[in-house]
Amino acid sequence: AVCRPNQVWVSDITYIGKRESPCYLSLVTDAYSKKIVGFEVSQTMCTPHVVKALKMAQKQRKTNEPLIHHSDRGVQYCAEEYQYYLSKYQLSCSMTENSDPYENAIAERINGILKQEFMIDTYHLDLHLMKQIVAEAIDIYNNDRPHWSNHMLTPNQMHMKSNMNFRTYKTKNSSNLSATTV
Known part of the structure; x- marks a missing residue:
């Protein structure tokens, strides 16, 4: 069970903007606190861009305790x-076995929050402006948006605590009855 910050990071890439010429958002999120610890906005899905998000996450890491990095098989x-x-x-x-979104549910949930609540994918702006919009949305998300699964603490508040049980929702995937955090 995940019981502290920087124990498991989840990573994912999602497109933002118009499908005709999207930007891509690479995220690294702490599974315990739901804090976005690394991100990069780019015009391609190339590996160097996801590496930038990982490097940003690593810079904020304050411990050498064991850490699992989980992603899909992109x-x-x-x-x-x-x-x-x-x-x-x-x-x-760690990687998903079957590219099933439920196996990377936290990352998928964070993508959804940024798109649905912060509407970052409704803009069709140049890369520089998209980077600014995403950075501002992530700052608000990390500092001001409480999560039910975090006992109504923001990701940054939860990131400062350890050994708190987080609430879980059951998955909608009938073939997997284990709990999924959001």
Whole structure:
């Protein structure tokens, strides 16, 4: 069970903007606190962009305790360059088995919050402005938005605590009856 910050990070990429010419948002989120610890907005889904999000997350990491990095099986996360940084930062690699979104539910939930509540995918602006909008949304998300699963603490508040049980929802996937956090 996840019982402290920087025990498990989840990563994902999602598109934002118009499908004709989207930007891509790479996120690294702490599974315990739901804090977004690393992110990058880019015009491609290339590996160097997800590496930038990972490097940002690593910079804020204040401990050398064991840390698991979980992602889907996207080519960016399987790439030699990304795996190099996981090894360099001494992160254990975990990946979904079947590319099932329920296996990376926290990352998918955070994508949804940013798109639905902060509406970051409704803008069709140049990359520089999209980066600003996303940075502002993530700052508000981390500092001002409480989570039910965090006992109504914000991600930053929860990130400062350890050994708090977080609330879970059951998955909608009938083949997997385990609980999923959001």
